[in-house]
Amino acid sequence: MRLPNWLTQHLAALRALLVFTVLLGLAYPLALVAAGQLPGLSGKSDGSLLTAGGKTVGSALIGQSFTDADGNPVPRYFQSRPSAAGDGYDPTATAASNLGPESVVDTLSTDPETASESLLTTVCARSKAVGELDGVDGRRPYCTNDGVGAVLAVFRTNGLTGAVTRVVSVNQTTPATPFVTSWQGVPVELATPDQDYVAEGALIVPVRGDAPAKPAVPADAVTASGSGLDPHISPAYAQLQVDRVARERGTDPAAVQRLVEQHTTGRALGFMGEPGVNVLALNLALDEQFPAR
Incomplete structure (x- = not known):
């Protein structure tokens, strides 16, 4: 008795499913597991685990x-x-962190949930801490001595041009001391939390300072890797x-x-x-x- 064409097609598909299930779902994974147990590969296949005192302490x-x-x-x-x-x-x-080189202004707020550090301040703070821990010069360009980004909000009479009328150190608040006392003859103020100086029309100006061009603290000591x-x-x-x-x-x-x-x-x-x-x-x-x- 000849089977209907539709049933023949379904049986062929079922046989193919069973064959590939055995090959790719069982044989292939088991072969890889077996290969992973070969001398020289077993440690890596198990996660490159490290032990101390007979206990696994990490990878x-x-x-x-x-x-x-x-x-x-x-x-x-x-x-x-x-x-x-x-x-x-x-x-x-x-x-x-997904923060880039343009992240230089901290979000200062009285609400801890809203406040956040810029990448620049994070790098400055880490460099200062490493310098203190290891007894080296922790200064970096565009960082203040107290470990935040050395950034000014500069107000001018005509927006981007004209005479300077007001200057704010945007990453420093009371009781800090402004990292520069004046800018183009105008006294520098400390920042007020919850205030957006960019929205008010200020021009953001990072200040390099007198830190060495090549910091003593390497970049990998102050920045995270892409994976973390x-x-x-x-x-x-x-x-x-x-x-x-x-x-x-x-x-x-x-x-x-x-x-x-x-x-x-x-x-x-x-x-x-x-x-x-x-x-x-x-x-x-x-x-x-x-x-x-």
Whole structure:
């Protein structure tokens, strides 16, 4: 008995579904799992996990913060780069801040829910903090000495032209002291929260200041990665921290430097990206060789 044409087509489709289900839904995934267990690949396929004292403490692929309960850096550890992923290095909230170079004016408000920092002030504050922690010059161009963006709102008689009539340091409020006392002969005021000086017609003027052209604090110490999960810092940022870590652990900086070099990886394929230092792996090695006293 010849089956109807429509039934033949459905049976052929069903056979194809079963074959591809076995091949792609079972055989192929199992083959990849088996390949992942080969020597040299098993650790990576399991998540590149790192252990200490027999316990899993993290992954070599995801950064961690080495801070205390109040969010302050723990001096005996190398510090990671900042993270914008959730509360920091949260794999479920991987993200960047989405702020760019034009983000220079803070949103000052009496309502904490409305207030927010510009990218410039965030960078300035981080650079100042790193400088104080590691005993280096934390100044950066366009930053005030108190760690906010050095930005003025300049009012002129004819909008963008004419004589200057009023100048406001838009990122500083009471009780701060204006980072410059006057601008083109006009005294500089402190900003008033909840006031939009741009909407009032002011011209925003970032002021470079006298900071060195090449800051002592590297860029990766003050900016987050695009994913917010980057486990590496630059060799320059690691070098900046060597003396502090050695001092806190009571050991020779040269010995700590050797550990940094051992945990520094080069460019991928020899030409892509930049060298990096895995902070978690380095700190685990520190705890093993130079345990805190």
